[in-house]
Amino acid sequence: MSVDYTLKLNTQATINRFNPKFSAAQRFLDSEVLRDSAPYVPMRTGTLMKSGQLGTVIGSGEVRYNAPYASKCYYGKHMNFSKDKHPQACAQWFEKAKAIKKKYWISGANKIVKE
Numbered sequence: 001m002s003v004d005y006t007l008k009l010n011t012q013a014t015i016n017r018f019n020p021k022f023s024a025a026q027r028f029l030d031s032e033v034l035r036d037s038a039p040y041v042p043m044r045t046g047t048l049m050k051s052g053q054l055g056t057v058i059g060s061g062e063v064r065y066n067a068p069y070a071s072k073c074y075y076g077k078h079m080n081f082s083k084d085k086h087p088q089a090c091a092q093w094f095e096k097a098k099a100i101k102k103k104y105w106i107s108g109a110n111k112i113v114k115e
Contacts, residue, residue: 012060025109027059032108033094034063036101040093041065042073063094081107 013022022096034052041049048067056065073079074092081089088098098105 019113020076021113022114023059025073025112026061028112029105029109030056030058030060030063032105033097033100037093038088038098039086039088040096041086042076042079042089042093043085044082047086048073 034056037052038049041052043049048065048070051067051070052063052065055064056062071080075096076091079091081091083089088096
């Protein structure tokens with residue numbers, strides 16, 4: 001006879017329970033990713049960038065742009081983004097920001113955890 005078990009672990013609650021500094025570091029990282037990605041997010045009306053602020057729960061570990069066309073823009077091959085409002089606008093804006101800011105993000109999160 002076999003018995004199936006399911007273990008559901010709320011990792012965020014577990015982290016918060018054992019070390020609130022990890023939660024603070026995650027909030028820092030989520031905020032910085034949104035802020036540092038902003039110059040690269042294509043902008044016509046600002047809705048796409050605002051969808052990142054509205055679609056993200058700071059501290060959750062997920063930065064989400066929830067505009068209906070966000071995915072199309074993010075992976076936008078053969079798209080020509082207007083450079084009028086954001087001269088650095090590009091597809092895969094998170095990857096662009098990460099290439100520039102990754103060391104800062106890591107050192108900032110580590111600093112919070114070690115305080």
